[in-house]
Structures are given as C-alpha cells and as structure tokens.
Amino acid sequence: MPFHVMLIPTLRCPSKCSYCWSSESGSPVMSIETIEEVVKWLKNFRNEPVTFTFHGGEPLLAGADFYRKAMPLLAEGLSNLKPAFAMQTNLWKMTPELANILAKYNIPLGSSLDGPEELNDLQRGKGYYKKTMLGYEIARAAGLKVSFICTFTSYSVKFREDIFNFFLENGFTLKLHPALPSIRSENPDKWALDPKEYGELLVYLLDKYLENMGKIEIMNIDHLCKCVFTNRGTVCTFVDCMGHTFAVGPDGSIYPCYRFIGMPEYVMGNVRDHPGREDLARSDAWKLMFRYKEYVDRECGECKYVKFCRGGCPYNAIAPTEGEIKGVDPHCTAYKRIFKEITERWEKEFLGGSDMGMFGFQPGHVRDSRHGIMSIMLKRL
Ligand code: SF4
Numbered sequence: 001m002p003f004h005v006m007l008i009p010t011l012r013c014p015s016k017c018s019y020c021w022s023s024e025s026g027s028p029v030m031s032i033e034t035i036e037e038v039v040k041w042l043k044n045f046r047n048e049p050v051t052f053t054f055h056g057g058e059p060l061l062a063g064a065d066f067y068r069k070a071m072p073l074l075a076e077g078l079s080n081l082k083p084a085f086a087m088q089t090n091l092w093k094m095t096p097e098l099a100n101i102l103a104k105y106n107i108p109l110g111s112s113l114d115g116p117e118e119l120n121d122l123q124r125g126k127g128y129y130k131k132t133m134l135g136y137e138i139a140r141a142a143g144l145k146v147s148f149i150c151t152f153t154s155y156s157v158k159f160r161e162d163i164f165n166f167f168l169e170n171g172f173t174l175k176l177h178p179a180l181p182s183i184r185s186e187n188p189d190k191w192a193l194d195p196k197e198y199g200e201l202l203v204y205l206l207d208k209y210l211e212n213m214g215k216i217e218i219m220n221i222d223h224l225c226k227c228v229f230t231n232r233g234t235v236c237t238f239v240d241c242m243g244h245t246f247a248v249g250p251d252g253s254i255y256p257c258y259r260f261i262g263m264p265e266y267v268m269g270n271v272r273d274h275p276g277r278e279d280l281a282r283s284d285a286w287k288l289m290f291r292y293k294e295y296v297d298r299e300c301g302e303c304k305y306v307k308f309c310r311g312g313c314p315y316n317a318i319a320p321t322e323g324e325i326k327g328v329d330p331h332c333t334a335y336k337r338i339f340k341e342i343t344e345r346w347e348k349e350f351l352g353g354s355d356m357g358m359f360g361f362q363p364g365h366v367r368d369s370r371h372g373i374m375s376i377m378l379k380r381l
Pocket residue numbers: 236237238241242245256257258259312313314315316
C-alpha cells in the first residue's frame with residue numbers, strides 16, 4: 001500500500017448535495033503554518049514516495065494564495081519523498097489563476113457529476129452542473145486532467161443506462177461511487193445505494209465496458225479486474241489502508257482517512273507535535289483500525305476473495321456503528337458479486353470455454369470483435 005496523505009484545507013463546501021456526509025459549514029480554513037508543520041512532520045516520518053490528495057469539503061475554498069505558498073513548501077520541502085499530488089474538487093471555485101498553479105505541479109483533478117444535468121442537479125442541487133462545467137473548461141484550458149466521480153444513489157441507479165451513455169458520449173472517464181449512509185443526516189439511508197444493487201450495477205458496467213472498449217474508461221472496473229488478476233488490492237478499499245493512509249484536517253489534526261475528519265474520536269495526533277508512527281499507534285483510532293484488520297483476518301478468512309478485498313473499507317464498517325466492530329464493510333455483498341463474476345469469466349476465457357478467448361480471439365478462429373475480461377486485466381493503469 002503506497003504512502004498517502006490527504007490534506008483537507010476546509011470542510012466547508014459551497015454546494016449542498018443531498019447525500020453529503022462530509023461538509024461542515026463553520027469549518028475553519030487551513031493556515032500556511034499548518035502546511036509548514038506538515039512538512040516538518042513528514043520530513044522523517046517515512047522514507048518513501050508520498051501522494052498528497054487535497055480533499056474537502058471543497059479544497060479550492062482555500063484560495064489561490066494558499067496553493068501558491070503551499071505547493072512549493074510541500075514539493076520542495078519534501079523533495080526527498082518525491083511527492084505526487086491530486087485533488088478532489090467540485091470545480092466551482094476554479095479560476096485561471098488557480099488552474100495555472102495546479103498545472104505547474106501536474107495535479108490530476110477528480111470532480112463529481114452524477115450524470116445528465118437534470119439528474120445531477122436533482123441530487124446535487126440546482127445549478128451544480130453548470131458551475132462544475134464552467135470550472136471544468138477553465139481546468140482543461142490550463143491543461144489539467146479531469147476525471148469525474150459519479151455517485152450512484154438509490155434513486156439514480158434506476159437511470160444507469162442514461163448515466164453510462166452520458167459519460168460515453170461526453171468522453172468523460174467514469175469512476176463510480178456508491179452513496180453511503182449519511183451519518184450526519186436525520187435520514188441516513190435515504191440515498192444510500194443498497195449493496196445488492198451496487199453489485200448488480202458493477203456487473204452491468206462490466207458488460208457495458210466490454211461492449212465499448214477503447215471508447216470509455218471506467219476506473220473501478222479496471223481496478224476490480226486488476227485486483228483479481230494480480231491477486232492483491234490495487235485501491236485503498238481493497239488493501240489494509242491502516243498505517244499507510246493519513247488525513248490532516250484544517251486544524252492540523254491527524255486522522256486515519258479523510259472520511260473520519262471532523263469526528264474527534266478518530267484524531268490520532270496533530271502535525272504540530274510531529275508524531276512518529278509509535279506515537280500515532282498509541283491513539284484509540286489507530287488501535288481501532290488495526291482491530292478491524294484482525295477482525296477481517298478472522299471473519300473473511302474463508303472467503304475466496306480476501307487477498308484482494310481485505311474486508312473492504314474500514315470507515316464503511318465502523319463509522320455507522322459508532323466505532324464498534326460489528327461486521328465487515330456492508331458492501332461485502334457487492335464485492336462478492338463482482339469478484340465472482342470476474343473470476344468466473346476469467347476462468348472460462350482462460351480454459352478456452354468461451355469463444356472470446358484470452359485476448360478476444362482464439363488461434364484458428366475468426367477474430368471475435370467482442371473483448372474478453374483479459375483485455376481489461378492486461379490494461380496498463
Ligand atoms: S478508510 Fe476507506 S476510504 Fe479511507 S483509505 Fe481506508 S479504505 Fe480508503
């Protein structure tokens with residue numbers, strides 16, 4: 001698992017998406033002094049390449065001045081760790097000035113669109129689509145790469161075909177995200193995607209992907225196939241993220257992941273104290289994350305997919321139960337469904353039982369225009 005530090009300049013966000021579980025209107029904005037402390041903290045924390053992801057709330061609310069100062073501090077101050085950068089933003093606050101700063105550091109952007117304008121705005125608020133597309137144009141003009149996360153909810157999953165076609169027709173890279181129960185809302189499950197439906201959605205997208213190979217990129221399907229092929233997780237959900245991923249909140253508090261930001265019981269330390277691994281390991285949050293890992297070893301021990309699933313995301317498992325470990329990631333049903341589908345198709349192709357063959361054809365046969373699962377497995381990510 002690569003070393004990953006998420007920086008959360010603020011939990012504020014100008015948007016009000018229906019199913020949001022992470023924004024907080026009164027949240028402070030991170031100061032440059034906190035970035036300086038991050039640099040001092042990480043200088044001798046772990047000697048290997050690090051990826052920083054700016055996340056939120058909405059990270060662009062920190063403004064151009066913040067990034068103009070923060071980027072050289074991180075890039076040059078931690079050059080020994082060969083830092084790479086990424087950002088997750090709704091793009092509303094993108095300006096040419098900000099875009100040029102981010103382009104200088106080659107920062108790929110992840111943004112969010114839930115599909116065609118009407119559907120997107122129904123879930124994310126009126127006017128969202130236009131504001132994001134405006135920011136998208138500014139980012140692209142500066143040469144920034146933008147991919148979109150599409151949140152599928154209990155509502156939008158009914159329009160999966162329209163959503164897929166929207167991404168295909170616009171040439172957008174698709175990364176899907178199942179709506180989680182919003183534990184800060186009075187009706188947490190209203191928008192959450194049922195795990196069974198999530199599994200079916202993944203299988204549907206796998207089929208659509210194979211039908212449209214070369215015309216669209218679906219990041220989740222790429223990774224799910226790669227996980228099965230390499231027999232190990234290739235994204236945080238499917239590896240033991242604990243001890244490798246950290247998140248720093250606006251006040252310098254350190255958490256196990258951005259998903260826990262703003263939940264005081266998950267604070268492991270503060271960058272101002274420059275804690276080492278042993279210091280963080282003494283915190284309750286660290287111990288809880290590692291108890292989850294041991295729980296997965298026991299509970300998922302017999303599962304065929306455990307090596308490349310690792311019990312899914314600890315946040316999904318422990319946050320809704322207020323820190324009690326009562327089960328693995330509730331998306332287990334979806335993971336089993338898609339891993340089974342990929343494994344079985346692979347075996348069938350591998351054994352030549354399918355007329356698609358390993359690379360979409362078999363020797364001696366007329367080349368089949370459909371792609372097989374191996375063509376995704378062998379893709380360079
Ligand atoms: S808690 Fe979940 S989202 Fe966060 S790093 Fe771990 S697997 Fe990823």
